Amino acid sequence: xxxxxxxxxxxxxxxxAVSLREDQLRLGLWMxxxxxxxxxxxxxxxxxxxxSGTDWRQVxxxxxxxxxxxxxxxxxVALEAASRSGFRLRWRQAELAMxxxxxxxxGFLAGQFVAWREMMAAGIYLPTSPHASFFFxxxxxxxxxxxxxxxxxxxxxxxTRSGATDVPAWAARMELCRTFWHYLGAVWLVLFALxxxx
Amino acid sequence: xxxxFVRRYIFSTDHKIIGIQYILTGLIMAIVGAWLAVLIRLxxxxxxxxxxxxxxxxxxGMPSGVMTPEFYLAVVTMHGTIMVFFFISYVLVSGFGNYLxxxxxxxxxxAFPFLNMLSYWIALLxxxxxxxxxxxxxxxxxxGWTAYPPLSAVAxxxxxxxxxxxxxxxxxxxxxxxxxxxxxxxxxxVFSTRAPGLSMxxxxxxxxxxxIASILGLLAFPPLTAGAVMxxxxxxxxxxxxLPSGLVVAGKLLPNTGGSPLLWxxxxxxxxxxxxxxxxxxxxxxxxxxxxxxxxxxxxGYRISVWCLVAVGCLSMIVWGxxxxxxxxxxxxxxxxxxxxxxxxxxxxIFGVNMLASLWxxxxxxRTPMLFALSVIAMFGSGGFGGLFLGNATADMQLHDTxxxxxHFHMMIGGVTLLATFAAIYFWFPKMFGRTMNETLGRLHxxxxxxxxxxxxxxQHFLGLQGAPRRxxxxxxxxxxxxxxxxxxxxxxxALLLVSGxxxxxxxxxxxxxxxxxxxxxxxxxxxxEWTTASPPPHGNxxxxxxxxxxxxxxxxxxxxxDFAVQTVPARNVPVTA
Numbered sequence: 001x002x003x004x005x006x007x008x009x010x011x012x013x014x015x016x017a018v019s020l021r022e023d024q025l026r027l028g029l030w031m032x033x034x035x036x037x038x039x040x041x042x043x044x045x046x047x048x049x050x051x052s053g054t055d056w057r058q059v060x061x062x063x064x065x066x067x068x069x070x071x072x073x074x075x076x077v078a079l080e081a082a083s084r085s086g087f088r089l090r091w092r093q094a095e096l097a098m099x100x101x102x103x104x105x106x107g108f109l110a111g112q113f114v115a116w117r118e119m120m121a122a123g124i125y126l127p128t129s130p131h132a133s134f135f136f137x138x139x140x141x142x143x144x145x146x147x148x149x150x151x152x153x154x155x156x157x158x159x160t161r162s163g164a165t166d167v168p169a170w171a172a173r174m175e176l177c178r179t180f181w182h183y184l185g186a187v188w189l190v191l192f193a194l195x196x197x198x
Numbered sequence: 199x200x201x202x203f204v205r206r207y208i209f210s211t212d213h214k215i216i217g218i219q220y221i222l223t224g225l226i227m228a229i230v231g232a233w234l235a236v237l238i239r240l241x242x243x244x245x246x247x248x249x250x251x252x253x254x255x256x257x258x259g260m261p262s263g264v265m266t267p268e269f270y271l272a273v274v275t276m277h278g279t280i281m282v283f284f285f286i287s288y289v290l291v292s293g294f295g296n297y298l299x300x301x302x303x304x305x306x307x308x309a310f311p312f313l314n315m316l317s318y319w320i321a322l323l324x325x326x327x328x329x330x331x332x333x334x335x336x337x338x339x340x341x342g343w344t345a346y347p348p349l350s351a352v353a354x355x356x357x358x359x360x361x362x363x364x365x366x367x368x369x370x371x372x373x374x375x376x377x378x379x380x381x382x383x384x385x386x387x388v389f390s391t392r393a394p395g396l397s398m399x400x401x402x403x404x405x406x407x408x409x410i411a412s413i414l415g416l417l418a419f420p421p422l423t424a425g426a427v428m429x430x431x432x433x434x435x436x437x438x439x440x441l442p443s444g445l446v447v448a449g450k451l452l453p454n455t456g457g458s459p460l461l462w463x464x465x466x467x468x469x470x471x472x473x474x475x476x477x478x479x480x481x482x483x484x485x486x487x488x489x490x491x492x493x494x495x496x497x498x499g500y501r502i503s504v505w506c507l508v509a510v511g512c513l514s515m516i517v518w519g520x521x522x523x524x525x526x527x528x529x530x531x532x533x534x535x536x537x538x539x540x541x542x543x544x545x546x547x548i549f550g551v552n553m554l555a556s557l558w559x560x561x562x563x564x565r566t567p568m569l570f571a572l573s574v575i576a577m578f579g580s581g582g583f584g585g586l587f588l589g590n591a592t593a594d595m596q597l598h599d600t601x602x603x604x605x606h607f608h609m610m611i612g613g614v615t616l617l618a619t620f621a622a623i624y625f626w627f628p629k630m631f632g633r634t635m636n637e638t639l640g641r642l643h644x645x646x647x648x649x650x651x652x653x654x655x656x657x658q659h660f661l662g663l664q665g666a667p668r669r670x671x672x673x674x675x676x677x678x679x680x681x682x683x684x685x686x687x688x689x690x691x692x693a694l695l696l697v698s699g700x701x702x703x704x705x706x707x708x709x710x711x712x713x714x715x716x717x718x719x720x721x722x723x724x725x726x727x728e729w730t731t732a733s734p735p736p737h738g739n740x741x742x743x744x745x746x747x748x749x750x751x752x753x754x755x756x757x758x759x760x761d762f763a764v765q766t767v768p769a770r771n772v773p774v775t776a
Contacts, residue, residue, distance in 0.1 A: 024309045024390045031382045035420045042421030042468070046428065046461055050439065055456030127436035130456060137431060141424075 075104025243690025304393025407483025602662025646699025
């Protein structure tokens with residue numbers, strides 16, 4: 001018996017109100033991500049402009065950031081795994097993977113906090129250098145968005161626990177979770193590259 | 199019982215109630231903004247005159263009855279901020295956007311009703327924070343509505359740079375959050391809840407204008423959030439994003455180094471310029487849609503007008519630098535910003551000409567909404583003309599920061615939007631409240647609004663040509679401006695006339711709310727979907743799902759109802775023309 005489904009066939013099996021709601025939520029999320037993109041685009045362009053100032057001094061960024069990046073990547077992979085397990089109706093695996101994804105998100109936040117503490121311990125504060133100012137402000141703004149995304153992931157995790165009863169609704173939630181979460185992962189890669197390379 | 203009232207009228211998720219909440223909040227803020235305008239005009243029209251009764255009302259700002267320069271700066275700043283963000287944005291964009299979009303697309307409500315309610319309450323909080331900033335130590339923000347650093351970034355710069363400026367920034371951040379939610383809702387509603395048969399190219403232009411304005415808001419506002427965060431950090435946490443080296447304020451050298459005040463200007467105007475289109479596009483869309491109800495013929499050039507709005511929307515995102523020609527910008531960059539700015543005149547002129555052509559050969563019914571809609575065209579044409587001078591870097595070097603600019607932008611984002619707001623209120627009041635506003639008072643109000651408004655800001659262009667700088671507390675100290683005393687006096691008298699004329703509106707509004715004649719479902723014999731349901735529409739808007747058969751401008755045809763066909767009239771009854 002082949003139980004493999006994808007979200008497209010699931011959505012098609014559920015015409016009417018549910019798929020309209022899905023469409024609206026998907027649209028709403030993408031528009032929200034457009035505004036978030038503009039927010040970070042502003043930070044990035046401000047960084048590039050400010051970098052030409054004569055007082056720009058690059059500060060030493062903690063190695064912890066690499067660990068955090070890895071944690072975030074693993075969390076994204078876990079979310080994908082949760083989604084795939086669910087589509088194969090392996091709910092126990094899906095729950096575990098969702099748990100791992102959530103734990104990864106929390107771990108990332110904790111890791112960022114550790115990184116900030118390390119910097120402050122090394123005597124690098126907000127006003128130390130424009131590079132440090134931008135680092136704290138940009139990573140802080142990103143962390144706030146991660147907190148919001150964790151709320152959405154929790155909402156997806158709740159659906160995964162009861163996913164067996166309403167698969168299309170679960171699939172819809174998971175799509176929103178994946179979009180938001182992978183998006184923030186991608187934003188992090190861009191920001192991390194910016195603050196460490198440029 | 200109370201619970202039911204609270205759910206229905208206070209914490210409502212119904213887009214109609216939320217729209218009306220926005221409109222009422224915006225009108226109250228307009229009274230605050232108008233009061234500030236009166237204070238400005240009293241100072242400029244009668245400098246050094248002692249207004250004894252005002253000294254009792256404002257003991258700090260006007261001790262002995264003469265305004266202090268610091269208070270003048272705060273008043274100018276707050277007048278601009280309140281009128282742009284808390285009056286026009288709330289009433290015209292959020293208010294009418296909320297009220298009209300679901301009705302005109304044939305939906306039961308917005309796509310996200312709860313988010314909509316949240317957006318209103320954040321908007322109200324933002325307005326409250328802004329008004330409260332008058333009462334903190336140092337008074338309200340005084341760095342202008344553009345909040346340029348270092349004035350806005352250093353607490354010791356002017357009294358208003360203290361707590362008032364911090365509250366200003368927080369209030370703006372709340373405003374942006376609320377406006378983003380509201381814009382997201384409007385876009386999602388237009389995309390996903392249109393009635394069957396209502397293709398994008400059958401939408402009334404009003405909906406198109408809200409749709410484009412919302413997309414602009416979504417893309418252009420977040421960068422200012424980034425700017426606001428950085429400004430807050432400069433103010434409170436010792437960073438130097440915007441604060442340059444060697445800055446001496448109040449006799450003390452600041453420790454900041456290397457920051458760029460120009461960076462703020464870019465971030466601000468990246469929001470600021472699209473923002474004026476966020477305001478003016480709905481004004482134009484509304485005026486465009488009101489015209490045919492009183493010309494009784496289809497509009498001219500609907501499709502090209504839609505594409506004009508789209509083009510203006512796109513262009514508005516890439517022209518912000520024309521506010522900064524004198525900032526030491528490279529002449530090549532200035533050339534670019536001049537070119538794209540003047541390019542905007544092409545779609546804008548086509549749009550204006552389409553509105554004029556819509557009048558061609560028609561027998562105009564000069565009811566109050568029509569008078570206001572017509573005056574939108576007049577104001578748009580006159581104000582837009584000044585834009586040709588300001589968009590050109592060479593001319594702008596001379597005119598920058600003079601009253602020419604003040605006159606120009608008041609005509610455009612003040613006049614066009616104000617007149618369209620009144621047109622909209624008179625036109626949709628019967629739908630909102632089931633009652634009609636008084637026509638005689640309405641026409642009187644029109645003449646007391648359009649007349650003085652035009653005089654004030656037309657004259658200000660000439661003050662600017664004589665070199666009168668904006669934001670100055672008094673012109674008495676300058677020989678070359680001595681001759682402008684009479685003009686400033688005339689402007690002030692016209693301003694007082696304008697403000698007193700608004701009492702006619704307030705009386706009419708409140709009186710009609712309770713005692714106006716009962717309105718029919720379609721009092722103007724108009725064609726869009728909101729007129730097919732009861733006045734006021736029930737919760738859920740429509741008894742049955744409307745099915746759209748035609749465009750929004752089917753006038754001049756023969757039906758059993760008269761010379762028009764609402765969008766739901768089937769094609770077998772009346773031929774579809776578009």
